[in-house]
Amino acid sequence: MPDSAALSPRQRTRLDAYTQTGYNFDPDQLTDYTAATGWRVDDYETELPTEAPGPPAARGSWAAACEVLRRYSFPPPGLISGIFLPDQPLSQRVMVLRAQFLGFSFWFGVRIGGVTDETRPLPEGGQEQVWGYNYRTLEGHFERGQIEFIVHKNLTTGRVWCHIHAVSQTGRIRNPFYWLGFKLFGRRLQVRFSQQSLKRLGQQVEQMLREGWQAPPASDSPTVKPISAHDDAQAQLDKNR
Template sequence: MTETPLWQQYRQQIESYRDAQLNFDLQRVHEYTKENGWNVDDHEAELPPEQPGEPQAHGSWHAACAVLREYRFPPPDLITGIFIPDQPLEQRIMLLRGTFLGFTFYFGVKIGGVIDETRQTEHGTERIWGYNYQTLQGHFERGQIDFSIVKIIETGQVLFRIHAFSQTGRISNPIYWIGFKLFGRHLQLRFARDAMKRMQTLVQEALAGVPSQTSQQTPIQSTANNPEAAEQLAEVVEKQ
């Protein structure tokens, strides 16, 4: 029996975020610095290189872009992204399923922008593709995270980069607030570390011809079997 895709199971919850507002002010991004109490992170991982020049049709850069587009790189035991696959990336709303302190939580994020360009940098000519997503009301964090796949044209080097600025958001439940204050930063760093490793593995598998599984097929525990998660999801949806 074929399991119903996650995006169909959670379509109503995804759509509930369609008109949700960001939980931070985009007009004040210049203020979101370490000096002002924000976490600002940059991570980079090397992927299998290519020959110098434009990205190869079946090479590392294109394989990584496919993994990134499908949001398959996050560690599935920590984060699963659920989205309607036939909607344009620029309009994507994702329901993030997070596992934290033995509970299952659901958060909304939206794609804030897509980058597809070639630019001159100190490293050389970089061919870049990627996107960012931004946190919506109800998220335990507030901020933005940028993901990009980069090829340095002159050398053939291919990179996966993550840039983020974030801060703990409004958490009404005091137990969750304490838990996130104690462990939230650790989870952030673990997410980046594991995402880098998983991206490397998935790209290597793609180049070797190993069939992939999209994030939309990743098994997930139904909220019907988790009263705590069901209650939390209902509270978030009601606030939209």
């Protein structure tokens, strides 16, 4: 991943401008976004290797899953490639995601809306340790909404799992070609992304527990590089300035 300090001042300015691009929905109204008000609400979950009861182990299943989420190495590379600012803290990360599906390519701008790192009470009693983040759609995105990735550990039982929670609605798509493509394939793209991402996350966690914590091979991960390195991503950036 190239060091963004090597970018030209013009490129740096463009990246900074994209960081200021607004959301295409109101995050303060998330609790009002339900199926009854015309939004899709999706939940997906996968079990991960259990740990001993108590706080997460330093190199255990929970910590490994957090690392996979942090690296953004879990999306299926044939479906999603992520381009983001390598020197930004996770809580400020902005990404351009290229989704590829049945010959169509869609460019999406997103920003991390919040990082979760806390101990919570469980409804059945006891506590859980949770870590993760959400990202939210920016102006120019074909969708409106937020997707959240959270890793949980039940501190009493040692159960570890990852949960995806997404709230979305089709946004405004001016280009009729992309409108048709997204209408035909967008929903299937959403479902495949979540299902395959959780499957890959589980595989990477198991590999890390077996083999150590080396970064996943570049060929097995989404493309991660500055936005300015890709012409189409730069065009998306300029469009949203």
